[in-house]
Amino acid sequence: MQILLKGTIVADKIIQRLKDFSPKRTLGIVRVGSYPGSSSYLKGIKKTASKAEVSLELLELEKNAPEEEIKNSVREMKESGKVDGILLMEPLPTCAPIQELIEIVGKDLDVEGIHPYNLGKTLLGASEIIISTPKAVLELMDFYKIKPEGKNTVILGRSNVVGKPLANLLLRKSQFGNATVTVCHSRTKDLKKITKKADILIVSIGKPQFVTEEFIKEGAIVIDVGINEKEGKITGDVDFESVKDKSYAITPVPGGVGSITTAALLSNLYQL
Ligand SMILES: NC(=O)c1ccc[n+]([C@@H]2O[C@H](COP(=O)([O-])OP(=O)(O)OC[C@H]3O[C@@H](n4cnc5c(N)ncnc54)[C@H](OP(=O)(O)O)[C@@H]3O)[C@@H](O)[C@H]2O)c1
Structure with a gap:
């Protein structure tokens, strides 16, 4: 091996770039229940967001929250005007599958790039959100x-x-x-x-x-x-x-x- 492709330096460079942008942005996060995998992912997001000077708006719902409550919470976050993008943390309950929730989030707040519009753009080679x-x-x-x-x-x-x-x-x-x-x-x-x-x-x-x-x-x-x-x-x-x-x-x-x-x-x- 001649080169060890370390990701940490790449991440630092991106974070540095983000720090220079203004106005600062806010990421909305919706989490239903707490799972070990999503806890460590969330910890990582908090750490990186703090370095990149990005604010977080975290909405945590009970593991057994009913479908309507989850959907309404996503709608409220979207319509609050407080967030610039929404991340839906997986796993999500089967009553509120990610495909349905991402339609509520909409393409303009789809920070993950998983909305069919953004995926379609990727397929066309014209992606804005990857x-x-x-x-x-x-x-x-x-x-x-x-x-x-x-x-x-x-x-x-x-x-x-x-x-x-x-x-x-x-x-x-x-x-x-x-x-x-x-x-x-x-x-x-x-x-x-x-x-x-x-x-x-x-x-x-x-x-x-x-x-x-x-x-x-x-x-x-x-x-x-x-x-x-x-x-x-x-x-x-x-x-x-x-x-x-x-x-x-x-x-x-x-x-x-x-x-x-x-x-x-x-x-x-x-x-x-
Ligand atoms: N670095 C990151 O940020 C990041 C992000 C996402 C995922 N991951 C990690 O990446 C890994 C994969 O996750 P994923 O979500 O991309 O995939 P996934 O949904 O878990 O699917 C696995 C894929 O691998 C294929 N596969 C499984 N066993 C195989 C084998 N023996 N030979 C050839 N192909 C095989 C499956 O084929 P079939 O389609 O035929 O079942 C499927 O397409 C996991 O370890 C996950 O934790 C990391």
């Missing part, structure tokens, strides 16, 4: 001058929040686009045969240390989006120790893409 994790990957590539143009870029995972939007972004006819993209998933056959052709391999599957050196082409750039807990430790989808010597550049986990995501989310507030 989902925070794919945006974090692009920020990382920008910072480390990784140019996807003409590169065989393989994405492992086809989730709506990472794999699919990222594939579309990397296909754009623009800077940080023009890649030749292959998307793999759990039904892909001969996975290693495909990943071994990747100049850039981006992994988002939620399987701790799944990708080992047999998946990698010598000199590849490996971007690990995965955040998993294994034996009490945070680990990526890539087996860092196995892959590091064969790759040209690789992200650590923790301290890689994950540390940029919150800053990327807050930068959407200004984009909105």
Whole structure:
């Protein structure tokens, strides 16, 4: 490995940029119930928001809050005029699925970039608001001058929040686009045969240390989006120790893409 793609420096650069903007912005957060995963995400948002001088308006509802109460609370926050964007923290109860709530939030306050309008714009290559994790990957590539143009870029995972939007972004006819993209998933056959052709391999599957050196082409750039807990430790989808010597550049986990995501989310507030 020649380059360790640290995300923390990238996040600091974004935060610095946000601090220079005025007027200052306020992020509305809606949280229903408290779950360990969302608690640590919220902690991260609070820390980054404080550094970036972004205010937070937090609305917390009981785990068993009725559907109408949740929907009305989102409506009230939207209509209050106090917030510049609304984040819906997952998991949400089944009675109020994220697709329904994001329609209430509307495209203009959709800080996460998950409203069908914003996702459609991403598909058209004309996105204004980009989902925070794919945006974090692009920020990382920008910072480390990784140019996807003409590169065989393989994405492992086809989730709506990472794999699919990222594939579309990397296909754009623009800077940080023009890649030749292959998307793999759990039904892909001969996975290693495909990943071994990747100049850039981006992994988002939620399987701790799944990708080992047999998946990698010598000199590849490996971007690990995965955040998993294994034996009490945070680990990526890539087996860092196995892959590091064969790759040209690789992200650590923790301290890689994950540390940029919150800053990327807050930068959407200004984009909105
Ligand atoms: N860094 C961040 O800010 C951030 C943000 C979001 C997620 N994450 C992390 O990223 C990971 C993935 O999350 P996600 O939401 O993108 O995905 P997800 O919704 O958990 O879906 C997993 C994807 O991986 C595919 N997959 C699963 N096992 C596979 C295998 N053995 N071979 C090939 N493909 C396989 C699945 O295929 P099928 O579609 O066929 O089921 C699916 O497309 C998790 O660790 C999550 O915590 C990190």
